[in-house]
Amino acid sequence: xxxxxxxxxxxxxxxxxxxxxxxxxxxxxxxxxxxxxxxxxxxxxxxxxxxxxxxxxxxxxxxxxxxxxxxxxxxxxxxxxxxxxxxxxxxxxxxxxxxxxxxxxxxxxxxxxxxxxxxxxxxxxxxxxxxxxxxxxxxxxxxxxxxxxxxxxxxxxxxxxxxxxxxxxxxxxxxxxxxxxxxxxxxxxxxxxxxxxxxxxxxxxxxxxxxxxxxxxxxxxxxxxxxxxxxxxxxxxxxxxxxxxxxxxxxxxxxxxxxxxxxxxxxxxxxxxxxxxxxxxxxxxxxxxxxxxxxxxxxxxxxxxxxxxxxxxxxxxxxxxxxxxxxxxxxxxxxxxxx
Numbered sequence: 001x002x003x004x005x006x007x008x009x010x011x012x013x014x015x016x017x018x019x020x021x022x023x024x025x026x027x028x029x030x031x032x033x034x035x036x037x038x039x040x041x042x043x044x045x046x047x048x049x050x051x052x053x054x055x056x057x058x059x060x061x062x063x064x065x066x067x068x069x070x071x072x073x074x075x076x077x078x079x080x081x082x083x084x085x086x087x088x089x090x091x092x093x094x095x096x097x098x099x100x101x102x103x104x105x106x107x108x109x110x111x112x113x114x115x116x117x118x119x120x121x122x123x124x125x126x127x128x129x130x131x132x133x134x135x136x137x138x139x140x141x142x143x144x145x146x147x148x149x150x151x152x153x154x155x156x157x158x159x160x161x162x163x164x165x166x167x168x169x170x171x172x173x174x175x176x177x178x179x180x181x182x183x184x185x186x187x188x189x190x191x192x193x194x195x196x197x198x199x200x201x202x203x204x205x206x207x208x209x210x211x212x213x214x215x216x217x218x219x220x221x222x223x224x225x226x227x228x229x230x231x232x233x234x235x236x237x238x239x240x241x242x243x244x245x246x247x248x249x250x251x252x253x254x255x256x257x258x259x260x261x262x263x264x265x266x267x268x269x270x271x272x273x274x275x276x277x278x279x280x281x282x283x284x285x286x287x288x289x290x291x292x293x294x295x296x297x298x299x300x301x302x303x304x305x306x307x308x309x310x311x312x313x314x315x316x317x318x319x320x321x322x323x324x325x326x327x328x329x330x331x332x333x334x335x336x337x338x339x
Contacts, residue, residue, distance in 0.1 A: 003253055004028040004075055006118075008061050008109065009082030011038040013193045014124065014182055016046050017242040018080060020191070023050040025246045030074050034060040037085065037196060045191035061105035064112055071116035078120035078249050081109055084154070087200035088128070088299040091151035102154035103161070110165055114172070120252040122245055123162050125176040127234070127267070127304050128152030136271075137234075137307040140178070140263050149299035159263070166261040173260045175248045180234035180267035180306050182241050184326035185333035192333030193238075203235075203327075206278060207334035210287045217289055219274055221296035226303060230274035234267040234305035237321035237329075241266055247315045258314070267306030268319045277327075284324040285331040 005022050009015040010031030015038075019029050023046075031043055031054055043056050055074070059066040061083045084102040085091070091098040106123070113121065129152060130138045131145025147153035162174040183203040185192030199205040202217075209217045222229035244266045251257060272280075278289055312318045 002026060002028045003077040004030065005249055006030045006032060006070070006074070006076045006079045007082065008032045008079065009038070009084065009124075011035060011040060011042045011056075012082055014238060014241060015080075015082040016042040016191045017186055017238045018082070018245045019046045019054060020049050020186065021239070021242040021246045022249070023052050023054070027249070030055045030057065030070070030076065032057045032059050032061070032070060033083065034058060039194055042191050042194070049186065049188050049190050061109050062101065064108045067109060067112035068115060071112055071118065076116070076118050078122070078252060079109065079113060079118060080122045080124070080245050080249065081106060082124045084124065086151065088149045088151050089200060089297060091149050091154075092298045095150035098150045098154050103157050106158045106161060110161070114169060119171045119173055120249070121162070121174050122248045122252070123158060123174060123176045125159055125178045125263075126152065126155045127178055127180045127265070127306065129156045129159060129178060130304065132301040133304070136303060137269060137305045138265065139307040140265055140310050148301055151299070163261050173252050173257060174262075175252060175257070176263045177244055177248060177266050178263060179241055179244075180236055180265070180304065182238045183235045184237045184239070184321070184329045186239060187329055189329070189332045189336040192330070202274065202277065203330050206281050206289055207330055209291075210281070210285070210289050210331070211334055211338065215290065217278065217291040218294050219278070219291050220294060220300060222293045224302045226273055228273050228275045231300060232271040232273050232303035232305065234270065235272050235277065235323065235326070236267050236319055237326040240319045240321055244311065244315065244317050247317045251315060264311045264315060265306040265308050266311060267308055269306055269308045271303060271305040272323065280323060281327045281331070284327050287331070
């Protein structure tokens with residue numbers, strides 16, 4: 001019998017790509033999303049790519065009654081929890097919104113899992129939990145620094161909640177995947193990153209500028225202590241990232257965890273500057289991206305990239321897609337939206 005995975009936030013950017021990879025790996029999938037920051041078209045994209053009429057439940061993970069009902073109607077073997085707000089800048093401006101949604105929904109989900117006897121959960125964490133590390137690249141043993149934004153703080157808090165819950169409740173198992181900067185789109189161009197309003201992430205802003213939706217790209221700071229003065233990040237293809245979740249679920253369901261709570265970095269291990277990203281996009285796609293340097297953005301760190309040794313040795317996972325390939329997929333997705 002196939003194992004069934006509940007993907008909360010499954011209509012979102014990473015959730016929809018992960019749903020595709022799970023189905024293609026042989027899992028049944030149920031998508032739950034309140035569509036507060038996503039579109040149902042992503043679910044339709046998942047269905048078109050896979051040829052599977054994936055069940056969709058429009059619920060909020062802060063609604064415990066709705067979660068209890070969902071778990072009563074489906075036999076769920078594992079949960080991947082993506083449902084959360086994710087914009088660093090917005091979290092600085094609206095911290096209560098972020099703590100209420102991101103932390104509250106995870107507590108409610110874990111309680112519903114306990115009631116339903118569901119034992120396995122993969123938590124969508126982030127490199128923001130490291131703050132600005134004293135040394136790079138960041139390993140899983142790198143001490144977490146005070147978060148530079150409420151968004152990052154919610155990820156730290158949720159990791160702690162998962163760690164403490166796994167320690168307290170017999171049978172509960174968890175894996176936190178700390179991923180770096182997901183970019184790109186599915187090669188079919190049927191799903192991709194679709195921000196509402198002004199994009200908070202750089203690649204959708206680049207593609208929207210290149211296609212003429214935005215007049216110019218704002219680059220936040222060119223006075224960092226980096227080779228070209230712009231911030232350094234670890235940009236990972238979203239399909240590679242999605243595959244890491246499939247591997248993590250398989251590890252839990254097979255009883256392969258060394259401990260009942262594990263943490264893995266998911267990135268490429270290669271730092272890329274913002275300027276390098278922009279110029280690379282222009283080069284591989286043959287388009288120009290007008291840009292302007294402005295001041296640093298609150299909550300941003302200077303440099304962050306991953307040491308992915310543990311994910312490679314323990315999960316057998318590593319990034320496969322190149323940066324040019326990823327930037328081409330982002331442009332193909334943007335062009336598909338014009339049709």
